[in-house]
Amino acid sequence: MWPVVLILALCIPVHGQIDGEAAYANFLRWRAVPENARLTWQAATERYAAKLTADGMAPSEARQTMSIIASRDEAVLYDPVYAGKSPSPQTPTALLVEAVKGRRPGKALDVGMGQGRNAIFMARHGWDVTGFDVSKTGIAAAQRHAMAAGVKLNALVLSDEEFPFGQAQWDLIAIIYPIEKRSVFRVRDALRPGGIIVVECGHKDGKDSPFEYDTNELLRIFEGFRIRKYEDTAGAHEWMRKEMRLVRLIAEKMP
Numbered sequence: 423m424w425p426v427v428l429i430l431a432l433c434i435p436v437h438g439q440i441d442g443e444a445a446y447a448n449f450l451r452w453r454a455v456p457e458n459a460r461l462t463w464q465a466a467t468e469r470y471a472a473k474l475t476a477d478g479m480a481p482s483e484a485r486q487t488m489s490i491i492a493s494r495d496e497a498v499l500y501d502p503v504y505a506g507k508s509p510s511p512q513t514p515t516a517l518l519v520e521a522v523k524g525r526r527p528g529k530a531l532d533v534g535m536g537q538g539r540n541a542i543f544m545a546r547h548g549w550d551v552t553g554f555d556v557s558k559t560g561i562a563a564a565q566r567h568a569m570a571a572g573v574k575l576n577a578l579v580l581s582d583e584e585f586p587f588g589q590a591q592w593d594l595i596a597i598i599y600p601i602e603k604r605s606v607f608r609v610r611d612a613l614r615p616g617g618i619i620v621v622e623c624g625h626k627d628g629k630d631s632p633f634e635y636d637t638n639e640l641l642r643i644f645e646g647f648r649i650r651k652y653e654d655t656a657g658a659h660e661w662m663r664k665e666m667r668l669v670r671l672i673a674e675k676m677p
């Protein structure tokens with residue numbers, strides 16, 4: 423019984439938040455046992471969630487832990503990319519370059535920052551940048567690139583489920599080719615009045631698109647914001663390296 427209690431305790435630091443890294447590591451250890459390794463992802467996560475509650479974790483915390491585990495697992499796809507095993511875009515997204523032009527630098531957040539191409543661009547232009555990503559390899563690359571560029575970056579290995587977006591914290595939030603849609607719903611509160619949100623992503627109806635934005639959905643989510651730019655158009659998807667239906671948004675929270 424004690425080892426189980428100890429593992430659960432290690433997942434929850436004193437401030438009450440779940441330690442995503444420990445939670446994911448514990449899951450991987452459990453998953454490595456041959457009888458669990460045989461399970462599909464869905465069966466494994468269902469069984470592990472049941473085990474967490476059977477071990478005494480509150481159901482709401484078990485749900486949150488499973489969501490963090492699923493988010494952290496995305497790194498399995500991206501670590502090899504950032505290790506250079508396949509190509510990834512290196513230059514900043516044109517939409518972001520356009521969004522910051524002529525703007526007074528402030529505090530910026532790069533959601534799912536990858537190897538930091540956009541974060542470093544902003545830092546070079548005087549922004550105080552924080553970025554997070556589930557990929558340790560991506561964050562390590564971002565830190566290396568920032569050092570080489572002589573800029574400071576606050577780069578964190580975290581999932582969107584763990585990162586504290588806060589209230590009225592940021593002058594700019596960049597969500598560029600995200601893999602999940604949750605973060606966009608945290609932006610309204612997290613931006614300072616006058617701050618901007620910059621999103622570029624595939625449209626839900628794009629061929630082979632793994633993304634979720636429906637027609638005009640971003641406009642609905644940011645109703646009440648001043649829309650600086652909105653596009654729903656065919657364009658070169660920087661990550662999938664092909665023409666796709668893309669959505670682009672620059673919107674400002676009203677002061």
Ligand SMILES: C[S@@+](CC[C@H](N)C(=O)[O-])C[C@H]1O[C@@H](n2cnc3c(N)ncnc32)[C@H](O)[C@@H]1O
Nearest residue numbers: 493496500534535536555556557581582598601
């Ligand atoms: C398509 S890449 C875009 C990276 C970067 N924004 C860019 O455009 O270069 C998606 C990134 O999101 C990260 N990611 C996926 N799910 C995540 C999550 N739940 N929380 C944080 N980062 C996540 C991946 O590791 C990956 O680096």
